[in-house]
Amino acid sequence: MEILFFYLVALVALASGFLVIRCQSPVNSALALVNTFFCLAVFYVMLNAPFMAAVQIMVYAGAIMVLILFVIMLLNLGIEARQRYMRGIVWSSLGSLLMFLVALFIIKRGRVTGATGDITEYTIQNFGHTELIGMTMFTEFLLPFEIAGILLLVAVVGALVLAKRDV
Amino acid sequence: MIGVYHYMTVAAILFAMGTYGVLTRRNAIVIFMCVELMLNSVNLTFISLSRHLQSMDGQIFVFFVMSVAAAEAAVGLALMITFFRNRETIDVDQINMLKL
Numbered sequence: 001m002e003i004l005f006f007y008l009v010a011l012v013a014l015a016s017g018f019l020v021i022r023c024q025s026p027v028n029s030a031l032a033l034v035n036t037f038f039c040l041a042v043f044y045v046m047l048n049a050p051f052m053a054a055v056q057i058m059v060y061a062g063a064i065m066v067l068i069l070f071v072i073m074l075l076n077l078g079i080e081a082r083q084r085y086m087r088g089i090v091w092s093s094l095g096s097l098l099m100f101l102v103a104l105f106i107i108k109r110g111r112v113t114g115a116t117g118d119i120t121e122y123t124i125q126n127f128g129h130t131e132l133i134g135m136t137m138f139t140e141f142l143l144p145f146e147i148a149g150i151l152l153l154v155a156v157v158g159a160l161v162l163a164k165r166d167v
Numbered sequence: 168m169i170g171v172y173h174y175m176t177v178a179a180i181l182f183a184m185g186t187y188g189v190l191t192r193r194n195a196i197v198i199f200m201c202v203e204l205m206l207n208s209v210n211l212t213f214i215s216l217s218r219h220l221q222s223m224d225g226q227i228f229v230f231f232v233m234s235v236a237a238a239e240a241a242v243g244l245a246l247m248i249t250f251f252r253n254r255e256t257i258d259v260d261q262i263n264m265l266k267l
Contacts, residue, residue, distance in 0.1 A: 003169055052230075059236075077194065115219075151234065
């Protein structure tokens, strides 16, 4: 039952991922990308990471996609021109296929080691996923967390400076 | 039972799709969305391995990937708006002003 559900969600995710790269209009690509994000959020729930699923919906499907859609509508982009370079398409499909095959080879041949931590399903359900994330983030990963905050500040200032009309 | 390999295969397919999109599309915003797709497939790998190894570190990494993606979205879209003001297009074939 669970595996059937997994295959269904994976099919939807891959189909909408395909639509992202095939749709001619950027708005259709953006909507397909939102669909992919929702499918990944379902995967996160299946992996016992509900906090990550919520953040995925809020940050990706909420904030980032709204920003992208705003810019698409602001720039009033039309349909992408149909003129294509056959050589570029052949080489890039070969490149991405090669990349996929190497990744598949590593996945099939590599052996994932056994559990290294002690966060079991039982711990997550009893202690709460958000609490576990917060505890790890504010003890072990405090410095990277602060650096991420500074990065976001710099990004906001940079975006303002870049998009201002007269610099 | 769904193994970690299932999730990683889905993530690999999504990553390859994103690579193909980045290499073939010419609209800068669509290229940007394909980069987001690749980042998301990496996130899926991180979370599935983190659950498999029963450790929390991978999910913290996903958090940082998300914050970097948000920063990248803000700066990248601002760059596109600036470029559109100058050239009236965001076709990446037309972005060659730095070429001699």
